[in-house]
Amino acid sequence: MESSLSTWPWDYLGSFKYLLYGPFIAKWFYSRSQEENNMKEATWCLHILIICLLRCAIHSVWNTFSNMLFLTRNRRIIKEGVDFKQVDNEWDWDNFILLQAMIGSLGFYMLQDQINLPLWDFRGFLAIIVLHITISEPLYYFLHKCFHGNYLFNNYHSLHHSSPVPQPFTAGHATFFEHIILGGIIGIPILGSCLLGYGSLTMIYGYVLIFDWLRCLGHCNFEIISHQLFEAIPFLKYLIYTPTYHSLHHTEKETNYCLFMPIFDVLGNTLNPKSWEMHTKLSIESGKNGRVPDFVFLAHVVDMTSAMHAPFLFRSFASTPFCTRLFLLPFLPLVFVFMFVMWAYSKVFLATFYNLRGRLHQTWVVPRFGFQYFLPFAAEGINNQIEQAILRADKLGVKVISLAALNKNEALNGGGTLFVNKHPNLKVRVVHGNTLTAAVILKEIPQNVSEVFLTGATSKLGRVIALYLCRRQVRVLMLTTSTERFQKIQKEAPVEHQKYLVQVTKYQAAKNCKAWIVGKWITPREQSYAPKGTHFHQFVVPPILAFRRDCTYGDLAAMRLPEDVQGVSSCEYTMERGVVHACHAGGVVHSLEGWTHHEVGAIDVNRIDLVWDAAMKHGLKPVSFLKKTD
Known part of the structure; x- marks a missing residue:
């Protein structure tokens, strides 16, 4: 039973x-339209709305900043990542x-006759x-300590501590x-300031927003305050807490109860003795590289709306499969x-990370939009960025770097062969992951299928799908107008299976075939x-x-991780939670194995079953199979 x-x-x-x-909005507009003489109440409603928007903005900006891993990764206090549950x-x-908007409006209605707020009054500050x-400060310290008693903690305060990794949004989670x-x-x-006659609008705005700013600072999970500041002004460490100081309260709950000022923990004998030592250590080590990932997935931006799906922008939006929504449209000009x-000037940056079997996996992003990959004059610049990412991974000691869809485009860099040939001594393994992609597609085709129609038949994936199916004695109708490319693929098949590869040049050839494998976009008319x-x-x-x-x-x-x-x-883009594209999963398997x-380059048809078996061994599951089971 829930507590009251x-x-x-x-x-x-x-x-x-x-x-x-x-009601706040309605009161403001109604007063404006009726041109009431007393606008005091309506103006207060407007101020409450503005303060609420600013408070949301402060928390959102802090959350964005704290999750910009390319800026904060070496300053993180708790190293684990946030999960979907949190x-x-x-x-x-x-x-x-x-809630506090309602409290503020209630307070105004009760005291509006006693309070007349100017814009500015220095005495109020x-x-x-x-x-x-x-x-x-002392009241919060006392009550916070009380909330760590058994009854109040179990029934009320444990919710706040249920978040394993402090985030700016955790500050409001209670x-x-x-x-x-x-x-x-x-x-x-x-x-109190208003009743003393010293209140002002600037004072109220300033106090509420600074209060939220400091709360977000304490929960941001990366150390932003330099230890040198406390060395220069020693008493300052008792007047302002740090993210490290507050994170210790989340991990060792019986210490560091203060609101913002550690002096009250000193007076109450609840100061964690590791507070300053840990802060100094994190501050000093912030310039060093942290833990080296075992695996890196080199992703890219798809389009302008999906760019806002980055987890450091809108956390809740990024935690659901991507789709274009109306609230994104005002941000498009930005x-x-x-x-x-x-x-003009960009570098590959770290976007996300996760831990699998004790190995750190990271996603780096090439900050290029999808359409740029198809601009001939942009190819060199994109390849340079991909190359720099590979060399950086090699220098750090990364074991495997996997290339996302457009980063391994055949016309761009030959599926990654450009970089391997240019740098033959690479220690990091470059992986396109398409072997597992092919395996997922092939394992989805029922064993009793005797004929398939294949578009995009001479592409990297089309080629290996055709070669694999012909070995299963499946007749493959390969749609292509290039006889030369078809014959080249046909010659790769064993002689006794070459007869199962058939070149067709029109969609009408598949009018009796119920298994279509689409590797090239087809229109509704072609689907007909x-x-x-x-x-x-x-x-x-x-x-x-x-259609x-x-x-x-x-x-x-x-595949599901x-x-x-x-x-x-x-x-990952339009994928469900915990699901990644098969090429991403292929890199994960490469790393785990x-x-x-x-x-x-070209996919080795002989490795398809080997890669598939390895994926199954490590607990990855194809999404299409899961849906059929459900």
Whole structure:
């Protein structure tokens, strides 16, 4: 049974909770339209709305900054990554902002006759600092310590500590009861200053926003304050806490209870003795490279809207499969500007990481948009960036680097062969991962299929699919107008199986074939030649349109990561949670197996079953099989 006031009263509303801001908006617009003489109440509603927006912005900006791993990776305090469970638990982190908006409006209605706020009053800043230090800080310390007693902790405060990795959003993740108390702690200095006659709008804005800023600082999980500051001004370490200081409270709960000022932990004898030593160590080591990953997946941006799916921008958005949403549209001009900035000067950056079997796996991103890969004059620059990423991985000691779809484009760099040939002494293994992609597609085709129709037949994947199926004595109708390329592939097949490879030049040739393997985008008109009941397997990006209601469509080759993976908190483009593209999974298998060869260029048909068996051994599961099982 849930404890009283442990849950939020508007939990059942979901996203509709934001409608509770409606009365503030309605009051403002109604007063404006009616041209009321007394605009004091309406103006206060407007200020509450502005403060709420600014508070959300502060938490969001801090969250973005703390998750920019390319900036903070060497300063992280708790090294583990955030997982989907924590993201979901903290989904409604902003509940407290709505609550305190209501508290603020209630306070105004009760005292509006006694309070008349100017824009600025310097005395108010002095008053609120004194009241904060003498009332809010010790009161928070005392109550926080009480919340670590058995009853209050188990029924209320444990929710806040259930987040294993502190994040700026964790600052707002607490029970309704706790935030009622916190609202009072924030309100006492504001109310006191106003009743003394020293209040001002600037004071209220400043105090509330600085309060949130400091709360986010403590929960950001990377050390931003230099130890040299405390060496230069020793007493300052008792007046302002650090992210390291507060993280110790999350890991060793009976210490470091203060709000922002460690002096109260000193006076209360609850100071963690490791606080300053750990802070100094993290600060000194921040300039050094941290743990070297075993595996790197070199991804790329698809388009301008998907660029906003990066986990350091909108965490909740990145934790769900990508789709274009209306709230993204206002940000497009900003993304457009950044696109040109990245085009002019950009470096590969670290986007995410996760832990699998004790091995660190990272995703690096080439900051280029999908369409740029098809611009002839951009090819050299893109290859240079990919090459620099490979050389950087080699220098760091990375064991395997896997190339995402466009980064291994055949026309761009021959599926990675360009880099391997140019740098024959590479220690890092370069992998395109397409062997597992081919395996996923092939294992999806039922054993009783005797004929398939293959588009994109002379591509890297088309070639190996045709060669593998002909060995199974499956007749492959290969759509291609190039007889030379067809014959070259046909000659690679064993002599006794070459008869199963058949060149066709028109879609009409497949009018009786119910198994289509699509490696080249086909229009609805071209799909119309397929007979009723056809299943479209596909390895084409973007996926074809599901035009035929009397046919079924397969997903792009993808695999679910093993159950013991840790630190995954974002979806890979349109993939479901915990699912990655098969080429990504192919690099993971390469790393877990410890294979020492490069996997570049043409796919070795003899390794398809070997790679598939290795993936199954390590607990990866093909998504299409999972859906059939469900």
